[in-house]
Amino acid sequence: MSHKAVSEAQYSLFDETVPLRQVEHVSELPKTAQALADAIGIDATIDLVKMFGGDEIKIPEVVDGTSRMWAVLVESIGREAAAKLVGHFGGVSVYVAKCEAVLRVHRNREIIRSYDAGEPFDAIRRRYKLSRSHLFRLLKKTV
Numbered sequence: 001m002s003h004k005a006v007s008e009a010q011y012s013l014f015d016e017t018v019p020l021r022q023v024e025h026v027s028e029l030p031k032t033a034q035a036l037a038d039a040i041g042i043d044a045t046i047d048l049v050k051m052f053g054g055d056e057i058k059i060p061e062v063v064d065g066t067s068r069m070w071a072v073l074v075e076s077i078g079r080e081a082a083a084k085l086v087g088h089f090g091g092v093s094v095y096v097a098k099c100e101a102v103l104r105v106h107r108n109r110e111i112i113r114s115y116d117a118g119e120p121f122d123a124i125r126r127r128y129k130l131s132r133s134h135l136f137r138l139l140k141k142t143v
Contacts, residue, residue, distance in 0.1 A: 044084075051077075054096070062086065111138060111139075
């Protein structure tokens with residue numbers, strides 16, 4: 001395994017948006033995130049969520065411009081995706097959703113799979129940092 005692959009794998013342990021990359025259907029995302037994904041792709045959209053989730057950002061009007069936002073976009077999502085973003089939303093303010101609901105649904109699915117696979121209740125609770133009562137409620141909903 002290369003050094004880059006190791007660092008990316010280690011980084012993903014702390015990246016709460018990793019499950020978004022595994023969304024089977026983009027339709028699970030909020031409408032604003034769907035529009036971004038249609039314009040720049042799911043990976044670049046998720047990178048925007050990581051950087052700006054919950055914020056409204058003003059998209060530059062010019063590709064390769066000198067604005068600070070252009071530089072931030074290129075650094076965050078890459079030049080190609082930034083150019084697509086400018087081409088589609090240039091000069092407009094765009095809200096970048098946090099996508100918390102999709103992340104929560106994915107987390108809950110993983111919790112249920114773990115429990116159904118026989119993982120101990122308290123191990124699941126500690127891994128996901130949930131109270132006993134919250135985990136009971138979550139598991140009860142699925143019955």
